[in-house]
Amino acid sequence: MTYDPVASIIVPSYRGVGRLPQLLDSLAAQNDGTPPFEVIVVVDGVDDGSVALLEAESRFALRSIIFPENRGRVAALNAGFEAARGGVLIRCDDDLVVPSGYVAAHVEAHTSGGAVGVVGPTRDVHAPSAYARAYGEDAAKRSFAHVLSRSPADGWRLWAASCSITRETWESIGTYDDRYKGYGWEDVDYGYRLHAAGLPIKVVEAATADHHGSARTxxxxxxxxxxxxxxxxxxxxxxxxxxxxxxxxxxxxxxxxxxxxxxxxxxxxxxxxxxxxxxxxxxxxxxxxxxxxxxxxxxxxxxxxxxxxxxxxxxxx
Structure with missing residues (x-):
């Protein structure tokens, strides 16, 4: 089965007007020859100027889903994935800046064999501060090294802000679990469900993105x-x-x-x-x-x- 676009990038966003411009700029700077892709941004219930920003975007195909009230990240992810038209579905959080080969790296990882889950590592970026000097920068280095050193059998634990599956896998595994109401672990849960279904998790260094939304304090x-x-x-x-x-x-x-x-x-x-x-x-x-x-x-x-x-x-x- 063929898809047009080849890839869909799903971006859950809550009060993201200050973060989205950097992400959109990096997506607009993908290399020549990148497979056709669309971007779906789910604005999670608070329009802080994000809607106007997204409506003005013309450098690539972009659609918005606007929640009338805040429903949380799980609902935003599920709405974006369900609306996607691509054959490769890429989750990309709104506080990332992705490399110019990002989309191609995700797509390529799904074309070289059987069904897999793909993790794009993220590297925390800290502005100078007392917190960054004391803890943030050191924690970021240790975390990134930890990601790259994980054994393939443990790759599901890395399922997080930048990852991808095929549409067929999404239809097989199902939606993110809405029993996660607060922060975290809905993503690890999805990685574990992929693992339990027998899908290997592949960490693709070429898709490494800078994470600008890490804790600052x-x-x-x-x-x-x-x-x-x-x-x-x-x-x-x-x-x-x-x-x-x-x-x-x-x-x-x-x-x-x-x-x-x-x-x-x-x-x-x-x-x-x-x-x-x-x-x-x-x-x-x-x-x-x-x-x-x-x-x-x-x-x-x-x-x-x-x-x-x-x-x-x-x-x-």
Whole structure:
């Protein structure tokens, strides 16, 4: 079966007017000979100027889906994928800047054999700040190295902001799971479902994109960690057979410190308050000390989120 366009790029976007221009510019700069593609941007319930920006785009085929209210990333992804006309369906978050061979790399990965899931790695880009110096830049380097070192059997854990499947695979595997209500893990869930269906996950370095929307503060990173802890617990309930355990604090003095921190973070408000305190003192302490303080806040928040989810589950039974 042939498709026109060959590829559809699905972009979920919430308050994205400040991020979308860089992404659109990079998509407009794809190499000559790139397979025909369309872009579908799902504006998730808040028009902050994004609609006018998208209506003015004329460099490539672009369609918009406008939600009248915020429905969340899962709903945005599912709406975009369902509307897509291409044979290769590429998820691309609105805070990425993609390389000139991005579309071609995704398409090529689906034409060299059987059905696969394709991950395009992302590299966090940080503006100079106390948080970036103490934690963000180092975490970004470690995260990117981790992505490239994953074994093929574990590739499904990398399913995230830049990935692709064929239309046939989408129709077979189904939609993103709407039981993920907060931040995170709906993407890992989809990667696991691909893995469970026997599809290999291929990491394509040629599709590596710069990620400009990574957390810029301890507060932002910690709140995401708390929500991800909750979502991780949801994943474990839905897929008890998957090799994903509960978050662990570790051993020794560091583990004790993480557990103590987590015990004080019983809500997202508590996480927010504690992380703001860390952000205030980061410019005043040596970088190694700052790195430990941020790590303590983030790891404690993740552990607290998982514990909060377990408690809520127990109350709801």
């Amino acid at each position: 301890t507060r932002a990173r910690s709140v995401k960690a708390f929500e991800a802890g909750v979502a991780r617990a949801t994943f474990r309930k839905l897929h008890p057979e998957a090799p994903i355990g509960a978050p662990a604090a570790g051993k020794g003095l560091w583990g004790a410190a993480v557990r103590l921190t987590a015990s004080s973070l019983r809500s997202s408000r508590a996480v927010d308050r504690g992380a703001r305190w860390v952000d205030r003192i980061l410019p005043l302490v040596p970088t190694p000390v700052g790195r430990k303080l941020v790590a303590l806040a983030v790891e404690g928040a993740d552990l607290a989120g998982a514990a909060r989810s377990s408690e809520d589950d127990g109350r709801n039974r």
